[in-house]
Amino acid sequence: MSQPPFIQVNGLKKFYQARGTRGLFRKKKYVEAVGGVSFTVQRGEIFGIIGESGCGKSTLGRLLVSLEKPTEGDVLIDGVSVQQLIREDPKAYHRMVQMVFQNPFDTFLPTETIEQIMLRPLEIQRLGTSREEQRNRVLTMLEDGGLSPAEDFMGRYPHELSGGQLQRISILRAMVVQPLFLVVDEPVSMLDVSVRADIINMLIALSQKYGTSILFISHDIAVIRYAAQRTAVMYLGRIVEMGETDACIRDPKHPYTQALVSNCATIDIDTPVTKIRIEGEAPSPIQPGPGCYFANRCPHATDLCRQRYPEPQTLEDGRIVACHMCQKEES
Amino acid sequence: MTKKGFFSSLWSYVRISAKLRFGLILLALIILTAVCAPLITHYSPYYLGDDLLVPPMTGDHWLGTTKMGEDVFSMVIFGGQTSLKIGIIAAALSGLIGVLLGAAAGYFGGKLDKVLTEIMNIFLMIPSFFLILIVVAMFGSSMMNVMLIIALTSWPSNARMMRAQVLSLKERTYVKSAAVMGESRARILFHYIIPNGIYPIIANTTMNVAQAILTEASLSFLGLGDPNIVSWGQMIMQGKSYLVNGWWVSVFAGAAIMIVVIVFYMIGDGLNYAMNPKGRGRR
Amino acid sequence: MMKDLSVRNLSVTYLSGEKHVRAVDDVSFTIQAGDSLGIIGESGSGKSTMINAFLRLLPARTASVQGQVMFGEDDLLTCSEKRLRELRWKEIAVVFQKSMNSLSPIHTIGRQFEDVYKVHVPHPDKKEMHDLICSLFAKVNLNDRIYRMYPFELSGGMQQRLNIALSLMFSPQLLIMDEATTALDVVTQGQILDELMAIEEKQAITRLMITHDLSVVAGSCKKILVLYAGRMVEFGTVRDILKAPAHPYTIGLIQSFPSLYGPKTDLKSIPGTLPDLAQECPGCIFAPRCPYADEGCKASRPEMQALEGIHGAACHKLGGISV
Numbered sequence: 001m002s003q004p005p006f007i008q009v010n011g012l013k014k015f016y017q018a019r020g021t022r023g024l025f026r027k028k029k030y031v032e033a034v035g036g037v038s039f040t041v042q043r044g045e046i047f048g049i050i051g052e053s054g055c056g057k058s059t060l061g062r063l064l065v066s067l068e069k070p071t072e073g074d075v076l077i078d079g080v081s082v083q084q085l086i087r088e089d090p091k092a093y094h095r096m097v098q099m100v101f102q103n104p105f106d107t108f109l110p111t112e113t114i115e116q117i118m119l120r121p122l123e124i125q126r127l128g129t130s131r132e133e134q135r136n137r138v139l140t141m142l143e144d145g146g147l148s149p150a151e152d153f154m155g156r157y158p159h160e161l162s163g164g165q166l167q168r169i170s171i172l173r174a175m176v177v178q179p180l181f182l183v184v185d186e187p188v189s190m191l192d193v194s195v196r197a198d199i200i201n202m203l204i205a206l207s208q209k210y211g212t213s214i215l216f217i218s219h220d221i222a223v224i225r226y227a228a229q230r231t232a233v234m235y236l237g238r239i240v241e242m243g244e245t246d247a248c249i250r251d252p253k254h255p256y257t258q259a260l261v262s263n264c265a266t267i268d269i270d271t272p273v274t275k276i277r278i279e280g281e282a283p284s285p286i287q288p289g290p291g292c293y294f295a296n297r298c299p300h301a302t303d304l305c306r307q308r309y310p311e312p313q314t315l316e317d318g319r320i321v322a323c324h325m326c327q328k329e330e331s
Numbered sequence: 332m333t334k335k336g337f338f339s340s341l342w343s344y345v346r347i348s349a350k351l352r353f354g355l356i357l358l359a360l361i362i363l364t365a366v367c368a369p370l371i372t373h374y375s376p377y378y379l380g381d382d383l384l385v386p387p388m389t390g391d392h393w394l395g396t397t398k399m400g401e402d403v404f405s406m407v408i409f410g411g412q413t414s415l416k417i418g419i420i421a422a423a424l425s426g427l428i429g430v431l432l433g434a435a436a437g438y439f440g441g442k443l444d445k446v447l448t449e450i451m452n453i454f455l456m457i458p459s460f461f462l463i464l465i466v467v468a469m470f471g472s473s474m475m476n477v478m479l480i481i482a483l484t485s486w487p488s489n490a491r492m493m494r495a496q497v498l499s500l501k502e503r504t505y506v507k508s509a510a511v512m513g514e515s516r517a518r519i520l521f522h523y524i525i526p527n528g529i530y531p532i533i534a535n536t537t538m539n540v541a542q543a544i545l546t547e548a549s550l551s552f553l554g555l556g557d558p559n560i561v562s563w564g565q566m567i568m569q570g571k572s573y574l575v576n577g578w579w580v581s582v583f584a585g586a587a588i589m590i591v592v593i594v595f596y597m598i599g600d601g602l603n604y605a606m607n608p609k610g611r612g613r614r
Numbered sequence: 615m616m617k618d619l620s621v622r623n624l625s626v627t628y629l630s631g632e633k634h635v636r637a638v639d640d641v642s643f644t645i646q647a648g649d650s651l652g653i654i655g656e657s658g659s660g661k662s663t664m665i666n667a668f669l670r671l672l673p674a675r676t677a678s679v680q681g682q683v684m685f686g687e688d689d690l691l692t693c694s695e696k697r698l699r700e701l702r703w704k705e706i707a708v709v710f711q712k713s714m715n716s717l718s719p720i721h722t723i724g725r726q727f728e729d730v731y732k733v734h735v736p737h738p739d740k741k742e743m744h745d746l747i748c749s750l751f752a753k754v755n756l757n758d759r760i761y762r763m764y765p766f767e768l769s770g771g772m773q774q775r776l777n778i779a780l781s782l783m784f785s786p787q788l789l790i791m792d793e794a795t796t797a798l799d800v801v802t803q804g805q806i807l808d809e810l811m812a813i814e815e816k817q818a819i820t821r822l823m824i825t826h827d828l829s830v831v832a833g834s835c836k837k838i839l840v841l842y843a844g845r846m847v848e849f850g851t852v853r854d855i856l857k858a859p860a861h862p863y864t865i866g867l868i869q870s871f872p873s874l875y876g877p878k879t880d881l882k883s884i885p886g887t888l889p890d891l892a893q894e895c896p897g898c899i900f901a902p903r904c905p906y907a908d909e910g911c912k913a914s915r916p917e918m919q920a921l922e923g924i925h926g927a928a929c930h931k932l933g934g935i936s937v
Contacts, residue, residue, distance in 0.1 A: 192657055193870060194870050197869075197870040201881060221800070222873060225874060225878075226881060249874065264874060265800075265803065265833050267828055267832045267871055268873050269833070269856055271874075271875040
């Protein structure tokens with residue numbers, strides 16, 4: 001870990017104006033979709049983000065590929081500020097950062113062939129000296145991605161392919177420009193169970209082959225455990241726990257992670273797990289503070305928890321936890 | 332390749348809706364008649380013959396003649412040229428303006444959207460026929476003016492539709508993924524969004540053709556059409572004064588308007604029906 | 615009265631034009647009252663079709679249903695409409711994946727629950743009714759405040775939980791959940807499944823869970839039925855299926871499923887895609903994707919063979935496969 005972090009996310013925030021508070025004379029309220037998220041990803045590492053619906057993990061993904069502009073914060077990729085790069089050379093930025101979406105059935109224009117779809121990023125980036133070379137590059141890519149014979153796939157339309165094949169093409173199209181950073185948002189949740197493994201294996205193989213750093217967003221903890229070396233757990237727009245994936249699952253420190261993992265359905269019927277009950281709902285993301293956002297559901301919450309949002313603490317094993325109670329145990 | 336997709340989907344619509352199929356066949360016949368007008372009739376519509384106000388089927392005047400001795404049949408056919416030309420060009424122009432402004436409003440959002448939406452609302456509020464009357468009265472009633480003013484008053488319905496389409500298509504994954512891929516905003520709009528959202532506007536535009544033909548006819552009937560060319564509205568106006576002893580002048584022109592309008596409505600309705608999977612289930 | 619659910623030779627064929635799609639093909643199983651069965655299948659396995667067939671929800675014109683579905687003394691497929699309505703109302707409760715729209719948008723949640731309650735108990739005791747409804751809310755981890763709220767004030771997950779609560783109102787004997795918890799968050803799903811199992815211990819509810827997610831069934835059901843392309847491939851207890859899978863499809867499915875606590879083994883997908891169900895398939899339906907298949911598998915259809923206990927699988931190669 002001595003080398004400088006490859007991808008560095010610094011205090012990324014995204015606020016939306018709350019519905020019904022637009023207008024001149026109304027008091028403005030903001031929804032905190034992502035409330036200050038910082039983490040780093042190493043070269044070739046797969047970094048997992050887990051959390052339930054509404055925790056801001058998808059917004060985070062969209063921020064990282066600049067589909068949305070952050071309210072605050074920046075991302076450094078190999079030392080280069082993304083905000084600056086977008087202003088100066090957007091094309092170079094799109095060569096560095098790519099994304100794979102959840103729904104492979106809607107990722108491509110229904111009227112384009114796989115050949116047109118795959119060639120497009122090369123055309124945009126003007127990579128390759130001739131059409132022939134670009135085409136060969138795409139063919140090799142498809143062949144390597146398990147879509148063979150590649151020549152057969154080139155002329156086909158998206159609706160002729162299965163979800164698994166489409167998701168492969170989505171990944172390959174993102175990888176064709178050899179990006180440094182790839183964000184994948186729930187890449188397997190719309191696919192049949194029996195083809196999910198191929199997609200995840202493919203992502204792992206690509207990250208190793210090209211040294212691409214991957215941010216893997218998912219609600220499925222078992223999938224994240226299989227794919228990601230390190231993981232961050234998000235709750236209401238903030239990271240509550242971050243560390244080695246296995247450690248986070250075997251020995252979660254934050255009460256929310258504990259509840260999340262213990263309630264996760266698993267096929268390991270021999271591992272005894274006591275589900276931790278948590279009551280109530282997540283608070284509204286409009287002004288959830290001032291204390292810890294999880295305090296109202298947390299079985300260990302104290303007055304301090306309700307008054308002040310806990311600072312992230314680094315534990316001995318390198319894990320980062322934002323919880324007052326963990327701090328106390330350590331000291 | 333987008334074109335191929337466009338035509339193949341049009342073809343699938345034709346297969347779904349009998350109404351659309353029938354409407355397109357009739358339209359083809361009507362256009363063919365209008366285009367081949369000089370081959371079908373040997374009278375010029377401007378030729379003043381010796382038979383004055385003869386009833387239909389007199390000699391070779393199939394539909395009779397007017398008070399001035401013009402052949403009604405050739406007037407109906409040549410009038411069709413005028414009506415179709417005005418209707419189609421005006422509606423297409425209105426569709427084009429609507430698509431561009433609506434797409435811009437929906438895609439770029441923000442202030443531009445607010446301004447354009449307000450403009451659309453204003454246009455939808457003012458009584459457009461009255462506006463048309465004023466403009467024609469001020470700038471003269473050449474065919475060009477009539478087409479332009481019809482287009483300029485009918486685009487907001489198209490624009491609203493396009494705007495709604497863009498707003499929903501903007502959230503589709505393929506648009507997002509195009510943006511991440513680094514496509515330019517213009518290309519996203521013209522390649523990814525508009526071709527996929529234009530079908531309802533096409534349906535609406537066909538209906539607008541009918542509307543434009545009616546508007547032109549109304550103008551001509553009021554004497555505000557282009558006086559130098561034959562049109563159906565003008566014929567009805569001419570025939571108005573001798574409806575009792577020469578009914579054929581107005582009636583055949585009126586029938587022609589009715590048929591063309593119905594045909595365009597059939598096409599529009601058929602397109603709507605074929606493109607909307609929800610509507611299909613109801614039949 | 616305890617009623618078993620017994621399905622005998624159930625087949626559903628969709629007729630579309632010239633094509634005959636065998637969506638469900640000769641499925642038979644029995645579950646005792648108080649048991650819970652998870653029906654596992656991927657998209658196109660016919661699991662939802664099967665449930666719709668049970669409840670006679672398939673359009674008669676395009677779907678032909680054969681076989682028997684015995685619920686106690688009644689055959690759900692042939693009993694009178696009136697009897698079916700009675701059963702559906704009192705003894706069988708169903709929750710679908712997208713029941714979110716089943717709540718009326720203009721009435722409060724409490725009012726809607728009261729209305730359902732009143733159908734059964736025409737002159738209810740106000741207090742009793744209120745308490746019962748609140749206890750239902752508690753079962754799905756919702757606050758009493760919900761009583762006075764409207765559906766639009768709730769998230770999709772909360773509405774889905776209300777539907778589950780509603781289905782429990784009259785302690786049904788048979789509870790059918792078609793991907794009912796799939797859209798829920800991890801924590802909520804875990805808690806609701808626990809709650810269901812606790813209720814079952816007290817009231818002997820028979821539960822059918824239809825899902826694609828093996829892990830949901832592993833933790834909450836006693837038995838598992840694996841469907842592939844409309845055919846039953848394996849049946850057994852959760853332990854049978856997860857620890858000693860016999861059918862190559864089940865083995866493949868488990869190998870493609872990541873574990874949360876176990877050793878990290880490489881995941882493997884099942885190669886190939888679902889066969890075209892409009893084509894006649896004389897042999898084993900899984901043969902084209904099966905690594906162990908030979909000519910015999912393609913020629914004749916395997917019968918369900920009994921293994922230990924209730925465990926059974928439909929495969930010619932039983933015993934000859936090493937996991």
